[in-house]
Amino acid sequence: GAGVSQSPSNKVTEKGKDVELRCDPISGHTALYWYRQSLGQGLEFLIYFQGNSAPDKSGLPSDRFSAERTGGSVSTLTIQRTQQEDSAVYLCASGAGGPNEQYFGPGTRLTVT
Amino acid sequence: GQQLNQSPQSMFIQEGEDVSMNCTSSSIFNTWLWYKQDPGEGPVLLIALYKAGELTSNGRLTAQFGITRKDSFLNISASIPSDVGIYFCAGQGGSEKLVFGKGTKLTVNP
Numbered sequence: 001g002a003g004v005s006q007s008p009s010n011k012v013t014e015k016g017k018d019v020e021l022r023c024d025p026i027s028g029h030t031a032l033y034w035y036r037q038s039l040g041q042g043l044e045f046l047i048y049f050q051g052n053s054a055p056d057k058s059g060l061p062s063d064r065f066s067a068e069r070t071g072g073s074v075s076t077l078t079i080q081r082t083q084q085e086d087s088a089v090y091l092c093a094s095g096a097g098g099p100n101e102q103y104f105g106p107g108t109r110l111t112v113t
Numbered sequence: 114g115q116q117l118n119q120s121p122q123s124m125f126i127q128e129g130e131d132v133s134m135n136c137t138s139s140s141i142f143n144t145w146l147w148y149k150q151d152p153g154e155g156p157v158l159l160i161a162l163y164k165a166g167e168l169t170s171n172g173r174l175t176a177q178f179g180i181t182r183k184d185s186f187l188n189i190s191a192s193i194p195s196d197v198g199i200y201f202c203a204g205q206g207g208s209e210k211l212v213f214g215k216g217t218k219l220t221v222n223p
Binding site: 048105106 | 117144155158161170201209213214215
């Protein structure tokens with residue numbers, strides 16, 4: 001079946017603009033995670049959605065970052081007033097909620113000029 | 114917050130050689146995971162470890178969950194060119210969040 005998909009695959013934006021990154025999880029997966037991967041670094045947790053529970057936003061680096069998950073499926077990560085340090089690959093993963101059940105999408109490479 | 118120290122940062126080996134990489138943490142984890150990431154793709158789970166002392170194999174890959182619950186290693190035997198990529202360890206503590214190491218970049222020379 002289809003895996004996790006993310007769009008766009010690449011996004012170049014000017015400093016100060018807002019961007020929206022989309023994640024389509026695997027159908028039926030109740031858990032959805034967003035991570036950020038800076039060049040040469042590991043993955044940094046951003047936010048976690050599980051079913052209808054309140055999301056765990058503890059990894060969001062600033063109030064410029066927000067995420068929504070509509071209808072328990074598609075999720076959008078929004079970055080307002082982008083800064084150059086926001087440049088990174090943003091990865092989405094979905095799963096059934098256990099630690100081994102995180103299936104990653106290919107990521108969105110964001111470049112802020 | 115929790116951090117993982119992963120080493121080495123990079124490895125250059127000849128095809129057929131064995132490889133070993135490890136991760137250590139200052140805090141205890143309940144689960145250790147090893148992922149591989151190819152360029153332009155998301156990480157793919159290789160091995161999951163759930164119990165201190167557990168030794169698990171997946172083909173040429175072997176990983177162990179350290180007895181102190183603060184470390185894990187991954188071995189790759191008889192490396193082949195398609196083993197090239199970045200290997201990440203990840204640990205899970207008391208929540209659903211995973212903490213990732215910074216990765217080991219593996220290059221295999223044919």
